[in-house]
Amino acid sequence: MRKYVISPLSEQAITIFLKTERSEAAQRFIHSFIQWIEQDHFPGYIECVPGMESLCIYYDLERVSEWPTESHPILKGSPHDVVTRWLTERLDNLLHQSTEHQRLVRPVVQVPVCYCSLCGPDAEDVAQWIGMTKREFVRLHLEGKYTVAMIGFLPGFPYLDGLAERLIVPRRITPRKQVAAGSVAIAENQSGIYPTHSPGGWNIIGRTSVILFNESLTPPSLLQVGDQVQFIEASHTE
Amino acid sequence: MNPLSIHVKQPGLFTTIQDLGRVGWQRYGVPVSGPMDIYSYHLANLLVGNDSHSATIEMNLIGPELEFETEAVIAICGSDMQAIGDDLPFPLWRPVYVPAGFRLKFGAAIHGRTAYLAISGGGIQAGSVLGSRSTSIPSSLSGLAGRALLAGDLLPLSTQTKRWEGMIAQWRNHNVRKSSSWLTPSWFLHPLWGKHIQSSYQPRVIEVMKGNEWEQFAQQTRDQFITGEISYAIQPQSNRMGFRLSGNPILKSYSVPMKSQAVTYGTIQVPPDGQPMILMADRQTTGGYPRLAQVVMADLPHLAQARTGENIVFSLTNLTEAIVRWTKWKQAFRLLEKRLIWNQLIPRRHNG
Numbered sequence: 001m002r003k004y005v006i007s008p009l010s011e012q013a014i015t016i017f018l019k020t021e022r023s024e025a026a027q028r029f030i031h032s033f034i035q036w037i038e039q040d041h042f043p044g045y046i047e048c049v050p051g052m053e054s055l056c057i058y059y060d061l062e063r064v065s066e067w068p069t070e071s072h073p074i075l076k077g078s079p080h081d082v083v084t085r086w087l088t089e090r091l092d093n094l095l096h097q098s099t100e101h102q103r104l105v106r107p108v109v110q111v112p113v114c115y116c117s118l119c120g121p122d123a124e125d126v127a128q129w130i131g132m133t134k135r136e137f138v139r140l141h142l143e144g145k146y147t148v149a150m151i152g153f154l155p156g157f158p159y160l161d162g163l164a165e166r167l168i169v170p171r172r173i174t175p176r177k178q179v180a181a182g183s184v185a186i187a188e189n190q191s192g193i194y195p196t197h198s199p200g201g202w203n204i205i206g207r208t209s210v211i212l213f214n215e216s217l218t219p220p221s222l223l224q225v226g227d228q229v230q231f232i233e234a235s236h237t238e
Numbered sequence: 239m240n241p242l243s244i245h246v247k248q249p250g251l252f253t254t255i256q257d258l259g260r261v262g263w264q265r266y267g268v269p270v271s272g273p274m275d276i277y278s279y280h281l282a283n284l285l286v287g288n289d290s291h292s293a294t295i296e297m298n299l300i301g302p303e304l305e306f307e308t309e310a311v312i313a314i315c316g317s318d319m320q321a322i323g324d325d326l327p328f329p330l331w332r333p334v335y336v337p338a339g340f341r342l343k344f345g346a347a348i349h350g351r352t353a354y355l356a357i358s359g360g361g362i363q364a365g366s367v368l369g370s371r372s373t374s375i376p377s378s379l380s381g382l383a384g385r386a387l388l389a390g391d392l393l394p395l396s397t398q399t400k401r402w403e404g405m406i407a408q409w410r411n412h413n414v415r416k417s418s419s420w421l422t423p424s425w426f427l428h429p430l431w432g433k434h435i436q437s438s439y440q441p442r443v444i445e446v447m448k449g450n451e452w453e454q455f456a457q458q459t460r461d462q463f464i465t466g467e468i469s470y471a472i473q474p475q476s477n478r479m480g481f482r483l484s485g486n487p488i489l490k491s492y493s494v495p496m497k498s499q500a501v502t503y504g505t506i507q508v509p510p511d512g513q514p515m516i517l518m519a520d521r522q523t524t525g526g527y528p529r530l531a532q533v534v535m536a537d538l539p540h541l542a543q544a545r546t547g548e549n550i551v552f553s554l555t556n557l558t559e560a561i562v563r564w565t566k567w568k569q570a571f572r573l574l575e576k577r578l579i580w581n582q583l584i585p586r587r588h589n590g
Contacts, residue, residue, distance in 0.1 A: 007450055010502050011535050011561050015450065034265070049264045051499030051524055058264070058502075061561065062568070080557055152498060152524030155267040155377050159498065196378075213266075215367045215379055221266035 004091060006084050014083055015056045016091065024161060026053045027149050031226030033094065042086050043067065050150045050225050052159070059083060106227055111193070111208050112234035113184050115141075119207035119236065120184070126169050126203050138233065140164050141205065146191060146229040156195035156213030156221040160229055163191050175201035182208045184231070208234075243307045244295075244357070246391040250302035250344060252478075253387040255362050256354075256519075257293040260370035260379070264523045268379070270503070271372040274298075274478060274519045274542035275352045277567070278316035281431055282356035284575055285313035285333045287401060287585045292361030293371035294354045295393070298478075299545075301344020301353065302387060308395065309338045311402050315427075316353030317435055317543060320345035324418045332426035333358075333584065335399070335406050337419050349436035350543035358402065363394040376479060376520055401585035425583060427574075434540040441469045441549030444537045447557055449506060449529035456491040459512075463488060463530070469549040470514065476546060478520040483550065487512025488530060501525040504533030504541070518542065536563035 003019040016033075018026040030050050037048060037057070044063030049056045064079040077085075115123055115138045127137035146162040153159075163186060171187040176199065179185075183194040185202035192202055195212035212222050223229065246253075256279070259272025273279035273296060283292050295302070301319040306312075314321060314330045321328035322343045323336070330353075336342070347353070365371050367379050378384030387393075399406065409421040443466070452460065462468045463486075470485035488508045501507070505517045507527035514530060519542075533541055534555060544550060578584045 008447070008557050009450070009500060010447075010504060010532050011557065011564055013500070013502050015500060017450075047262050047264055049500035049523055052497035054497065054499045056500030058261070061564070065565075078558060078561060080561075150498065150524065151265060151267045152500075153267065153522055155263075155269075155379070157267050215268075218368075219266055220263065220268065220368060225265060 006087060008080050009056055012061045012079075013056055013058045014080060014087070015051075015054050016087060018053045020053065023053055024147070027147070027161060028226070029094075030055050033091075034225060036094070037090075042083065049152075051152075052149060057083065057087065106224070108228045108230050109223060110230050110232050111184075111210050112232045113206040113208050114234050114236045115206040116236045119180075120205040122172070122203040123205040126167075126186070126205060129169060130166060132166075137167070137205075140167055141186070141191070142231050142233055144191070144231070146231070148223050148225050148227045148229065149190070150225055151221060151223065153192075154195055154198055154213075155215075156223070158193055158212070158223045158227075158229070160191040160193075161189075163189055165189075169203060171201045172203060175199055176204075179204060180207060182210065182212075184208055206231075241307055242395045242397065244362075244393040244395065245305040245307055246302055246387050246389055246393065247305055247341070248303035248343075249387040249389055249391070250297050251300035252298040253302045254296050254373040254375065254478075255293050255365060255371055255387075255393070256296040256373065257361070257371045258291045259519075260368055260372050260374065263368050264500070267523055268368060269374050269377055269520055269523055271370075271374040271379075271478075271520050273352075273354065275316055275354070275434075275539040277434060277539040278352065278432070279354045280571060281331075281427065282313045282315040282354040283361070284571070284578070284587070285315070285331075285427070285584065286311050286356045286358040287333075287587055288356055288358065288361055289587055292356065293363075294356045294361055295387075297344060297353050297355070298347075299351050300346050303341065303343040304355075306336050306338065306340045306342070309336065309340075309399055310395065311335050311358040311399055311406075313356050314353055315356075315432070317347040317350030319347045319353055323420060326418050328420070329422055329426065331429075331432065332422055333402075333405075335402070335409060335421040340419060347545075351545050352542060357395055358399060359396040361395075363396055374520060376522070405583070405585070423583065431574075435543045437540075437544075437548070441551050442540060442544055443553055444541050444550055445534045445555045445560070445563070446506065446531035446552050447534060447555060447560055449531045451494075451496075451528035452530060454490055454492060454494060454528055455508070455530055456489045459486065459488045460530075462486060464552050464554040466551040466553060469551045472544050472546050472548050472550065474546045478518055480518050480521060481516045481541070481544070483514045483516065485513070488514060490528070496526050496528055498524045498526045501529065502532075504535070504538050505529055506531045506533065516541065534560035534563060536560065536567055 146160040179200035187202035470483035
């Protein structure tokens, strides 16, 4: 059975850390919990931010301090205590339910990627480092079934689980000062996509023209945590 | 020229539009941004009768030169940047009526690094993205096209001074012998409201709580970090995203692969070189470095006003005490608000 630890990040943020061997299952649980808490949350809840095997809940300190405590003795204590108890109750309930959680499943997002040497300047080097041809490397990357574990670093930047074990490579020793928008990258056991140009330390293996982030849309990100992503090979069209 | 606006004649060093911040979208990687010094931000908005979310002009180190196309009631709180109007020193920490055509010119900050200009009528009306007008420079979001102010920018305002008519009439009486075109009340905020701007003694003492990875750091360096024996200097590359510190390196006692997770304003991360980095208003939503400590909310404004080269020492506290300190300030602020409204010194605010 999974266990967890709840620990404050600040006076108005609290993080749930899942203690588990099975990190993909943990991440799926987090995604279910996000869907659930967004529908049904405590007064003062603001938002939650998933990490790798963690979930941070932000809340309004004053609003939480206002919870009536006379009629609900369980609600006595500091804002951190009451939120912890609320979360503990829900987590324990959810963890006792089915091991595979019902989630709203969205269609798989297909991301066309060009792996040419202009779009993916590191692809050749990485393939060589691993000891395979670039063709094999691209095939392996395309075969992966990816899930958005979390979004961070930049608006809309997805951290994708599901990278084949053979493709695990370290980050670049020297990060690039500028990585092109749409760059598809790998580092350690994840794949990622840079929504905008930015400095970047991951290995750039390709590029997509798909827009990952648009601030005038709601939600502004093409991808959400828990989404499945499939890379499709595309020709070089800028 | 839009009649209800501020015309930016000179932008200053790094001037942006900031409201309370962009919340609700962090799980899509959208940063919160918002004010570096929340005390000064809240006080400026209070003084002009704005609600607590109104967009202000945040200025850093060197302020802008602005021309008011319309009359307005404004207030400046924060670092003294030697504001001049009509060739005279322009007052801070109080509401001031300025006529249409008024030019306000800021210089360099004497102490501290940040100040806020609030304008009655709900502040700057431009650039709302995902529910906030705060400029997120690293993400190029909002404010004014996601960038700092430039000469020639026009900042839209809304109608302002109707609720102030009674007060302005009183201020005219008070200002009868003055040569300036602006009008001030006979009162201003007590200097204690700005005591966080400069340090009464060096170095600045900043209270922190233990971070999630506190135990992973070597005991000796941890102890030194919080006993005040070692001070850390603010490095030149410090900005709205983060303050880089230099001092005794903080060493890990053991290495655990760090998983990316949420971070917030005031999170103190320690990268492999051991030099701590404090995440500030424009921080990214998640981070991958171990978190040594968390600056308490009540000391973030004091920290935010520290300049390059200044020294900081840290003092350890706990969550309960941190909440008490923040709550105390909030209560004092609410009491101030009640007094100002009760005595009809400012109009009732639109909303909390």
